[in-house]
Amino acid sequence: MSSSEHLSHDFLPPSVTQLLASQARWTGTSFATSRLKTKLTSHPAPVPAPNSQEVLKSSVCTDHMAVVRWNQTEGWTDPELIPYGAIPMMPTASDFHYSTARFEGMKVYRGHDGNVRLFRPQYNCARMLASALRIGFPEFDPDELLGLIRGLCAIECPKWLPKERAGECLYIRPTLIGTDASLGFQVPREAMLFIVISFWPNPKPDRSLGEGGSAQEKTLRLFASQEGMVHAWPGGTGSAKISVNYGPSLLAHGEAKSKGFDQVLWLFGPEGYVTEAGSSNFFVIWRNCEGRLQLVTAPLTEHTILAGVTRSILDLARERLTSGSSYQWEGESLEVIEAKFTISDIVEAAEHGRLVASFAVGTACFIVSVSHIEFEGRGINTPQNAVPHVSALGSG
Ligand SMILES: *Cc1c(COP(=O)(O)O)cnc(C)c1O
Numbered sequence: 001m002s003s004s005e006h007l008s009h010d011f012l013p014p015s016v017t018q019l020l021a022s023q024a025r026w027t028g029t030s031f032a033t034s035r036l037k038t039k040l041t042s043h044p045a046p047v048p049a050p051n052s053q054e055v056l057k058s059s060v061c062t063d064h065m066a067v068v069r070w071n072q073t074e075g076w077t078d079p080e081l082i083p084y085g086a087i088p089m090m091p092t093a094s095d096f097h098y099s100t101a102r103f104e105g106m107k108v109y110r111g112h113d114g115n116v117r118l119f120r121p122q123y124n125c126a127r128m129l130a131s132a133l134r135i136g137f138p139e140f141d142p143d144e145l146l147g148l149i150r151g152l153c154a155i156e157c158p159k160w161l162p163k164e165r166a167g168e169c170l171y172i173r174p175t176l177i178g179t180d181a182s183l184g185f186q187v188p189r190e191a192m193l194f195i196v197i198s199f200w201p202n203p204k205p206d207r208s209l210g211e212g213g214s215a216q217e218k219t220l221r222l223f224a225s226q227e228g229m230v231h232a233w234p235g236g237t238g239s240a241k242i243s244v245n246y247g248p249s250l251l252a253h254g255e256a257k258s259k260g261f262d263q264v265l266w267l268f269g270p271e272g273y274v275t276e277a278g279s280s281n282f283f284v285i286w287r288n289c290e291g292r293l294q295l296v297t298a299p300l301t302e303h304t305i306l307a308g309v310t311r312s313i314l315d316l317a318r319e320r321l322t323s324g325s326s327y328q329w330e331g332e333s334l335e336v337i338e339a340k341f342t343i344s345d346i347v348e349a350a351e352h353g354r355l356v357a358s359f360a361v362g363t364a365c366f367i368v369s370v371s372h373i374e375f376e377g378r379g380i381n382t383p384q385n386a387v388p389h390v391s392a393l394g395s396g
Contacts, residue, residue: 100178
């Protein structure tokens, strides 16, 4: 299993970059994956067919899960790989009452060359630690977490992501929860880290037929509103992948779905600053008033944005699509900008024919073009395929 090296850390928030730079600190305070104990299941489950009902519901997990426990007096226990199943918890467990929970979302891919790969998993592990510390969990060595994820994949992939399923992937959900049975208002004194692997439905092609009768790629229809739908705020927890950010967003997401949209485009404040699309980072490509082509996304400086691993598409754009980059890009070069922008900026660009493209990126959806943004009862149509840059990034 390989992971890319020589990575730039520019797209990560300082909290995660510092953690990546100071790994020596973790000696002695972590669990050790080399001490993994394995108990294989005696009831292996059948592998569901691709796109079967259970796969579409994201409800099937593989045969095993990895588990490590921690408590304040003894520290971390040795990690275990055990049959997938229910977790006994007391009704007073910290997680149920105070949302002491955080999670990661990553995928394991079976390549057409037969190899199994993770995509920049060290970032997920560092981000897991950064968000865990944000809500009072103990530290662990992100490299040990990566070792555990790899160990679980090595057991599960031969059966659940076999060579015959080249090009497919499974979804990995490492999770850390506060388990102490106490209603006391305090940082967790007991915790449990577990990793499960589940099926994730592949983004489906649109049912509509494109020109020439072929199925078009799925595009996103976004719903933006400034009324009572705030996902993250300056100084808050939007930059950490912790559960408390998601529960309160589900209602707005459900309402957008029931109106026929795919995701909420989250806005902040009376100015209507554009932050993220659902649980993915959001980008626009427009021409500024001087006609220069720009790729724009919100900055990480105010804790309103979760720094996605796939947000590293910024690096790819800087490397390949800007003027002066060494890569042989034959199209028009663009400027890459991380700066605050508002929904009115998008409306204005669209009205003057300057809006060229918009898209969202995330592990779950990869890179997906936005075709429509609904705002204050009006639709902003975002052009499709007006420039080759989005597909260039998607295939990069
Ligand atoms: C997980 C998540 C993303 C995407 O992160 P990736 O690491 O790229 O998958 C973006 N925004 C939010 C709010 C998220 O929770």
